[in-house]
Amino acid sequence: MPDHPLKPVLLALFVCTLITPLARADAWFEQREKLRTQRAEFIEQLQASRVERAEAANARIMEFLDLIDEKNWKIDERALWGMCAGVFRLDRNHVRDIPRRIDEITEDQAVSGREKPDRAFEAALKQARKDLTEPSYDLLRRAESVGEVQAAVELMREVLCFDPDHKAIRRALGQVKLSDKVMEKINRIDETTTTDNTLEKLLRFDADLYWVSKFEAERMKAGLIWNPDRGWMPAKHADRYDKGFVFSLRRKEWMSLADANSYHSRAGRDWEIRTEHLDVRGSTDLESISQVATQLEMMYDEIFYVYALFFAEGGKYDPLQLALGLVEHPPMKVWVYRDHAEYVNRADAVSWSGGIFRPSNGTCYFYGGPSETMFHEFTHQVLHVMTEKNDAPVWLTEAIAQYTETAVFHEDRMLFRGAAYYGHLPLDELFGLKDGNQWYRHVESDRPSAYAEAGSVATFCMQAQDGRFRADFIDYVRDAYRGKDRNRTVWDYLGLSYEEFRVAYHRWGKDRS
Template sequence: MNSTATTASRRRRTAAFRALVAVVASLFWLSIGPRPVAAAEDYLSAALKLTEDFRANLEQLAALCEQRGLSEQAAQTRGWVKPPDPTRLFVSVLPVEIGPPAPPEGASADVAAWHKRFYELRSEQAGDYYALARKAVKARHASLAFDLIMAALHEDPDHKSIRQMLGFRQYRGQWLTNYEMKRAQEGYLWHERFGWIKRNLVGQYEEGKRPSDKGWITAEEDARLHADIRNGWVIQTEHYNILTNHSIEEGVALGAKLEGLYRVWKQLFIRYYASEAQVAGLFEGRAAKLQLPQHNVVHFRNRQEYVAALSPGYPSIGISLGIYISGPTPVPTPGPPPISKKSAMYFFAGEDSDVPTLYHEATHQLFHESRQVSPMVGQGGNFWVIEGVAMYFETLKQENGSHVLGGFDTERVEVARIRLFEPKYRFYEPLAKFCELNITDIQSDQDLIAKRYTQAAGLFFFLMHYDNGRYRDAAVAYLNAVYSARDTVKTLRQLARTTYEELDRQYAEFMKGPGETVESPAGAPAEPNADNTNSLQ
């Protein structure tokens, strides 16, 4: 077989497995550069064989269901492994409760037998994926290994070895992280309205009582005591300290949103903050060494207070919807825990608040604080990718038991397509030039800033999804280099192992979409305001 045919075959097999993983698992893209396809060929082939055998076993079960008149169960079985939407990423939300769901109440003996066999097949498949993952990580194919273990968790969320590897422990019928288990052992529980509170105080909280230095007071009195942001409530979650003067409930809801984003980010970008050796160590029970910091958030009651507090240091803050500031906070905040004099994200409640902006700025915070970064980030060029990844996380939503990222139907991608294909509104700077632009080049040109942000959003979407994720590892490695200030104008093309001209061509090809046309707007495309997504770093 000639080299061209061999490469094409490898790409097809690689793409097929990546497509499988996208639908059946939350994904980790871990290697610092593109995966060496030739070296991983045996493992990719083995993974495909496992999947083909699994599909065959499911088909046998579906056929048996049809013989017994279980048409609904047959359809569910056949639909379990199906091609995903290649323009979106699905990251499974892992259940807290241990054990598979019970058969429907009053189920017939045939339905109960199907239910038992369906979960048996999935559990067996999870074991096969895990065994192959252990072999892959020993062969230094960490990215493929994590793809496999996340596929395994989709089939069996209770796989004990994998759950423990990811930091979960069994406690009273639930899977909890070490932090969650420690709080539970201390007598706390997570309340959807009030956050971490003592179990024996739930009744008082739900009756409208709040603890104080002088005993129990009303919720209204408690609100008056915390009306000034300097004396606001401090809501603690596993990865965030949130200072708010709106309400306990609003702070807890904000914390839940941020924890969801955090877990997705941590899975997708593990090779940003963990070395190859640390990733391999996860398979050997050394997960405790991956200790990441908590992140600070200051959450104002309304936009007016947000602007008033920040405008002395940042006169243009009034045009923003949220901001991440790397450096001492201008808002003095007595502890504990002390948030003052630390980097923080600033946000506000009310009608003007914007969840995509929250996710955007929180993404900046995670990349900036989860490992040491250079003070020269974005100064030498390649600034676009810093904003590109933050805009990618603006698309985060939850549906059908998964966190979802990406999609052609997201606002920034829709505008990027118009800018690329509509002659009247066309704007595209070739990557060779775009990668030369630093933070000043992009943010100081008011005529082009919104258009350049739009292009950055489209390009990062392309890097994450083109050809079933061909450039995902390169995207993570690119961010690694940029935040370390080890990047040059050539970095992206070197990591992608192609030319900028070819990447430009592939971007245009990808953004057309499969059999889609770009709708002509009635007027000029309404670009999302880039000023709402600036971070001061």
């Protein structure tokens, strides 16, 4: 019997159905390898260029100082210290004679009070800033293009030292510049002017001193300042707060702190504190609830800084906005109760828990003050609010929360120090915990801790080999949450085989212990 005339066509179609997915898979791995190479090459070039950029900046600033000296202009001292701070960020060894020259010039030529610098100085300053910022700004845009957002943020801070009013960056961040009148109203002080020590001047230079978010600007224009232990308070009444009094918005009167805490400890009279991204309420004392609001806002910023690539899907925000947490959404709701019994009762929580995030209403519930549990659950809340879905395996969801619950304060910033190496639960067993039922059955068993192993794995992916895997890991987290990982594994994203991943993980752990 002769072959059917369509047989060759059907065979070709059958072969194509086999080859096409394979070709797509190969293309995906090739793209990942290309991206890893681009990132590695960029970071290498960035590090190699630091000294060269510092040398060029030093020369340009000295040229500008010579011009100021020659023309005898009335000048803005802060602008000069910002330039010096920019070189200092690049390479401390290249600051050299700049501070001495600034001191020599500013003795007679620095403006004071509401006095304005000479227009000729401002024109020359504009050109000097352009020359100083262009190299770093070009690198910043390259960093964004390859997904090295943390490098982009560091370059942005470098640019803003040289030029705190950089239009493109401030526009991208959506920030508002405070007037001198508002600065005086809230007693916002430039700390570079409060010391004669050169090193302190450079360390204290704050490029963001005059620049804040729209939310902060509204409150500052109203004369309010943030106190980590009292929340928003009128700057003109700071001394009354220092003496132990607070103004109760609910009762519209001044009260002693003890009386206010007693009044607000009852259901229906809870404290309410609104921050840029949070709506924090509860019956705990004002100091604790204010500290919760302060630390969660700081943690919010750090989550966005570290995981900016995670939130970048769709191109809705500029990468710098994402990295600095300058995104708009309804405030995240957080309740903080005065003790565990009230927490269990009012939050309808299980008695063994210390905090909970409920995706059904997008709210976190805690008691007391800041804690690791609070940081853990708040991580779930931020990722849920920003993605509105989570298709990631449970081990990965918990790994991220375990990593971020290690938050610590360092130089007015919150950092994730990372979890300790665990290495007691086989990796294939951890990676097999994909849904909630599997996870909680394991947690309730006498097996080694899945929480500890997950945190350990996340720390390896974020910090091992000077962060070599970080960007690839965040790409994996992003795709897994959105259900776009197509059953590819974490080691696929990192460019490793499973065995290479396992060996590298345990070697990292042994070196770390």
